[in-house]
Amino acid sequence: xxxxxxxLRAFTFPELRQTYDDRDSMLYAASLGFGQDPxxxxxxxxxxxRDLHAVPTMAAILCHPGTWSSDPVFAxxxxxxxxxxxxxxxxxxxxxxxxxVADARILAVEDKGEKGAIIHVVRTMRDASSGTPIASVLHxxxxxxxGGFGGxxxxxxxxxxxxxxAPDMVVELETRPEAALIYRLNIDRNPLHADPEYARRAGFPxxxxxxLCTYGxxxxxxxxxxxxxxxxxLRSIECRFSAPVFPGExxxxxxxxxxxxxxxxxxxxxxxxxxLDAGRALIGADVETPLYARQ
Numbered sequence: 001x002x003x004x005x006x007x008l009r010a011f012t013f014p015e016l017r018q019t020y021d022d023r024d025s026m027l028y029a030a031s032l033g034f035g036q037d038p039x040x041x042x043x044x045x046x047x048x049x050r051d052l053h054a055v056p057t058m059a060a061i062l063c064h065p066g067t068w069s070s071d072p073v074f075a076x077x078x079x080x081x082x083x084x085x086x087x088x089x090x091x092x093x094x095x096x097x098x099x100x101v102a103d104a105r106i107l108a109v110e111d112k113g114e115k116g117a118i119i120h121v122v123r124t125m126r127d128a129s130s131g132t133p134i135a136s137v138l139h140x141x142x143x144x145x146x147g148g149f150g151g152x153x154x155x156x157x158x159x160x161x162x163x164x165x166a167p168d169m170v171v172e173l174e175t176r177p178e179a180a181l182i183y184r185l186n187i188d189r190n191p192l193h194a195d196p197e198y199a200r201r202a203g204f205p206x207x208x209x210x211x212l213c214t215y216g217x218x219x220x221x222x223x224x225x226x227x228x229x230x231x232x233x234l235r236s237i238e239c240r241f242s243a244p245v246f247p248g249e250x251x252x253x254x255x256x257x258x259x260x261x262x263x264x265x266x267x268x269x270x271x272x273x274x275x276l277d278a279g280r281a282l283i284g285a286d287v288e289t290p291l292y293a294r295q
Contacts, residue, residue, distance in 0.1 A: 002149035003117050004075045005109060009153060013104035016063040016123065025054045025096040031183040032216045033173065042229030054094040056234045057219040059135035060086060060212055061187045063102035063125050077145040083211040084118055084142035087238035089293040091133035099128040107292055108154025116144040120156060122292045136293035157292060159240060160280040162263050167254035171221040175209060177248040183213040208244040214275055215239060218264060221253035222281050226262050236282035243273045260284045
């Protein structure tokens with residue numbers, strides 16, 4: 001079934017609000033494995049309330065617009081929907097506790113014909129009291145059964161191209177067997193990440209790790225390998241999701257550094273599976289704000 005493009009074009013999101021506290025920030029960081037080395041002060045500042053910092057990618061789960069796409073008016077085949085790509089841009093360092101308000105909109109819709117369709121939704125979060133922009137989040141949803149509606153709308157951000165050379169460094173992170181069970185306490189309680197029978201019906205031998213958990217692990221790898229855990233320097237992080245990770249696997253993050261850009265991809269070598277691709281992080285205070293994040 002093709003998407004109802006006119007319904008998507010006319011859709012308006014309600015205002016989104018969320019209050020979170022230091023417990024939420026520490027849970028998010030712990031669900032990514034921060035603190036596995038209890039003597040590493042760089043990791044500790046994300047999971048201990050003294051001088052607490054928020055992991056920048058936590059912005060991806062804040063002021064989430066919910067299950068709006070399940071409305072039948074859009075004609076989206078929910079059983080064929082997967083997370084395609086994720087981008088976060090930090091206008092300012094993410095506070096470890098705050099009340100946020102966000103405006104969301106459909107930025108673009110792509111018609112991929114027989115391959116399906118891609119819906120790009122952007123939301124910008126602001127401090128509820130001051131109105132100061134904090135973060136812009138761009139989420140791409142791949143609707144695998146819903147292409148062929150005759151064209152889309154909006155400006156689609158280009159995917160990043162990785163450098164044509166060997167990576168400058170590789171950061172390997174082990175995931176815990178119960179990683180998905182911990183991460184789902186943040187926001188996404190889809191049984192695909194917990195129920196073995198549900199996972200088998202979806203075509204997987206066992207529950208899989210959340211894509212946004214793997215995305216957060218990319219931030220952890222960059223903080224450890226490139227930024228010496230200075231989270232204020234990580235201004236933007238984006239990637240495409242290529243394949244799922246199974247909890248307990250080790251992920252190798254291959255990283256290239258070119259000035260204020262760190263490119264990356266992630267692979268699980270045991271299965272020769274590329275799980276993240278086209279990764280890019282912008283580093284430092286003077287990076288250009290991407291179009292989707294401009295006010």
